[in-house]
Amino acid sequence: MGAAQAQSASGHFRYGTARLAVQHAVAVAEEPTDLAEQRRTLVFLSAAPLDAQRIAAAFDPLDAVREQAPPGGFVRICITADGNECGLFYSPEGFNSGGYGELQLQRHQAAAVAGRWALAEGDFLGTPYDFDLRFDAPVVPAPGNALPAGGGAPGAAYSAWLAALAQGDVAALRRMGGEDARWRFPEDDPGTVKESLKSLRDGEPVQAVIARGRQHGDEVVLWVEGVDRDEIRRRGRVLMRRDASGWHRVESDLESVE
Incomplete structure (x- = not known):
């Protein structure tokens, strides 16, 4: 149409x-x-x-x-x-x-x-x-099919990514980060790795409750809420994308909750 x-x-x-x-x-x-x-x-x-x-x-x-x-x-x-x-x-x-x-x-x-x-x-x-x-x-309306609380496989992938981010598990982040991981976590540049960890942690919850999701092809939007490293509650959306290696977090749009 x-x-x-x-x-x-x-x-x-x-x-x-x-x-x-x-x-x-x-x-x-x-x-x-x-x-x-x-x-x-x-x-x-x-x-x-x-x-x-x-x-x-x-x-x-x-x-x-x-x-x-x-x-x-x-x-x-x-x-x-x-x-x-x-x-x-x-x-x-x-x-x-x-x-x-x-x-x-x-x-x-x-x-x-x-x-x-x-x-x-x-x-x-x-x-x-x-x-x-x-x-x-x-x-x-936005196209796609509704996902239940937890977000199914994309929700599990996001939760695993958050856990690796919180722990600073760079090897896991390289596996789960999709194409972005190549430049965010280069094996020969520890300075860039450190900056990437800091940048990704800013405003991202340490753990998240995933209320629901919506899948359209190889993309999923998750609605999430959680507390970040600075004890600020965040609420909003996360974009996940699937490729041959699985689901990857692409982008977050999270706001602080008063």
Whole structure:
């Protein structure tokens, strides 16, 4: 289905002398943590069609839109589970805004979202901007099959990777680290190994409770929670990928929990 799933959009976003006239809308669901109240709807507005399925399947939907390089850029609208705005982003300027203008939703459901967000006049460090954005689109869910608590084989691989990381077991990390392990843990560069251990440990739990997962082909997203080495509780998502040697941790998106 891809780009054909994009529905209607109209209006504009102006930042200084740059102006984007939007004609297409794609909406996807985002679950930054396993808590239902933190789920969000992301609406991407552009002048040309975008591949909705590709965006919905991405670990980072924003990156998936950037990779498609829509002419003139794009606008991302973030809507919280309770129907409030959680920010507006405009590319290519890299402009972020929140709390300005008026968001009115005509529909805010799991399957579809429609509304208008407008600001007649704004100023950011001397640069004027304004927008009037209308959108109506189905919310495209992330593809894949649900995994139970524990995350199955990918969850076990992540737990084993965390244990090796906590213990500083470099030999195990080389086996479990996938292609990244070649440059993270070179056998002839102990300095790089030390820096890699420190970098990977920062913000990663020592142990994790895996609430559930979602598998799409050779990729799995795990929703996890745990305490890191600094006794800070972390909650969020982990991307796992499978190759010929098994499941490997690719990326984490974890936030501190107050």
